Amino acid sequence: MKLRMVSAAAAAALALSLTATACGSDDSSTSTSGSSDKTITVGIKFDQPGIGLKTPDGKYTGLDVDVATYVAKQLGxxxxxxxxxxxxxADRETLLQRGDVDYIVASYSITPERQKKVDFAGPYLLAHQDVLIRADDNSIKKPEDLNNKKLCSVTGSTSAQNVKTKIAPQAQLQEYGGYSECLTGLENKVIDALTTDDAILAGYAAQPEFKGKFKLGGFKLSNENYGIGVEKGSDLKAKINTALEKMVQDGSWQEYVNKNLGPAGYKNEPAPKIGVIVS
Incomplete structure (x- = not known):
């Protein structure tokens, strides 16, 4: 956070000097980013239902939004x-390095490559690559059943390719422009399964228009440790970690997971321990 300090102007009288100093102190404690008001800038996804979504009426919803708001409250x-x-x-590291945001909560998996560029508080969620299938489809019970099935993911994603390379080499990859298109294809039986992180899949499936139509495979194809990104060397990391620990202890963490991902039958892992990365 960037706090603007206002110096007390030189004054002839001691009383005036003290008054000016007091005003400067108040301003420094409530001002950020050159504003006269106290603000903090937080990066989130705008297009992931259940995780981070900007609704048509301009509101923000999702697990990451709830977590980010809780952390901000603990920071004052x-x-x-x-x-x-x-x-x-693709923009997350750049936003932090340029100082455009104070921290990022955006389904942001902690990886060694990213840790070279930014620091992470957390993790606050252990997600896994999984598949989403139709609720009435009993033909996909294990990862190998994806062989000869039409498997969808978004263009440029490595998730579907990972399945084809490591698990089901006969899977028929279908790349769409966005997850919503994959969901439409899944609903219409044009495709058989959609793959990405289970938390993201659960967020989409939890939307009212899809209620009861889909289910998670529960395959745990990878471990994705979601962290809160901060600028390299920022003292916010320790403060955010303290906030995350409190969020788990007071029950808010489980409440947020249940509210945002629970409607899709998401079975969350226990809250991760701060600083422990599951490989």
Missing amino acids: YKPSDIEWKEAKS
Whole structure:
């Protein structure tokens, strides 16, 4: 967070000097990013239902939004003090390195390559690559059953390729422009399964229009440790870790998971321990 310090102007009288100093102190404790108001800028996804979504009426919903808001509160910010900024996957490190955001909560998996560029608080969720299938489909009970099935993921994603390379070499890959297109194809039986992180899949499946139509395979094809990204060397890392620990202890973490991902039958892992990365 960037706090602007206002110096007390030189004054002839001691009383005036003290008054000016006091005003400067107040301003420094409530000002960020050159504003006269206290604000914090947080990066989230805008297009992942259940995780981070900007709704048509301008509201923000999802697990990451709830987590980010809780953390901001522990740092001394009200929800109205938060400035939300879209953090697309390819832009996350750049946003932090340029100082465009204070922290990022955006289904942000902690990886060694990313840790070279930014720091991570957390993790706050252990997700897994999984598949989403139709609720009435009993033909896919294990990963190998994806052989000869039409498997969808978004263009440029490595998830579907991982399945084809490592698990089901006869899977028929179908790449669509977005997850919503995959879901439509799955609903219409044009494709048989959709693959990406289970938390993301659960978020989509939990939407009212898809209620009861899909189910998670529960295959746990990989471990994805979701962390909160901060600028390299930032003292926010320790403060956010403290907030995350409190979030788990007071029950808020489980409440957020149940609310945002539970409707899809998401069976979450226990809350991860801070600093413990499951490989």
